[in-house]
Amino acid sequence: MNNKDLYAILGISRNASREEIKKAYRKKAMELHPDRNPDDPEAEEKFKEASEAYSILSDPQKREIYDRYGYDAIKNSGNYGAYSDFSSIFDDFGDIFGDLLGDFFGFGRSSRRRNRPRKGDDIWVELTLEFEEAVLGVEKEVEIPRKEVCEVCEGSGVEPGYNKETCPTCKGRGTIRISQGFFSISQTCPTCNGYGEINRHPCKKCKGKGYVYKNKKLKVKIPAGVDTGTKIRIENEGEASTNGGRRGDLYISVNVKPHKFFKREGDDIHLDVSVSFSQAALGTILNLPTVDGKSFDFKIPAGTQSGTTFKIKGKGAKSLRGYGIGNMIIKVNVVTPTSLSEEEKELFRKLAKLRGESFIEDKGTLFNRVKDFFN
Ligand SMILES: [Zn+2]
Ligand SMILES: [Zn+2]
Known part of the structure; x- marks a missing residue:
């Protein structure tokens, strides 16, 4: 049986108040602080003991178990885990310890900025494509200025041969404590910005940035079917990480130039065509262009009205979301002829008479025109 006397460890009486326990531990902790006792295993052992004693006695429930049944009861209660027991010390004494307790008891909770590997930043670039390139897909070369790890210092920012030094202001904790009368406030250390280290010999090549x-020239494959607003993500082609993390990603934001004839609407491609009166009335075959530079024959049926649309399946753009290929939508505009020759006019007059349609020509007065309208 282990009869550790926790009260003796902290140097207090068995009926010490919580305040007295706290005070006693603070005093011990300062005295035994490993920063003041470097390479002193005895001080380290005592420091751990005192911390454990505090973690038990500062908790009324555990203190009661300890008072009644002894140290072993606490040890075996299942309530005893390094994490749950010692984390409260941080809340009470984080100011004197900084990172230390985490290092000692195997859990981290501190205000110091850890230099964990971080992913590099993402890069966004805009890429303007021709209409056809967006529909058909294309390979493009983009040139991006991006962060690369400095070869001289390998990203550390420190001139080779030197090291970063522990910040003298905060002693490497990253925070400083400012007392204002009754209160004391913990603040990020202004000397090292919370990193706990300072660089007195910045790398000349990168000026300490790392x-x-x-x-960087990159060949980028643009898939068929992109459109203005499409974002393409290329993994691991963004900025380099300066502390050993992976690269960021490259995002390409697509912008598509308008086309002379074609218009995109989702996966559909729209094409407006014009036909004459006679073509619309009699029907015709038009040779229409496609986006890939080819052409195809399309039949306009007899009697097509102006504004009619025709849908041709599978002649649109490829769907980026895997819905197949869009349609081509052909809209027919019937164009009224202007500047007719005398012979053409005569033919129209004949046609109108044949169909029993009244008409007026430029010579007509306003009165005649209105009368004609109501007939
Ligand atoms: Zn460098
Ligand atoms: Zn500092």
């Missing part, structure tokens, strides 16, 4: 900008 990265340099380089132009």
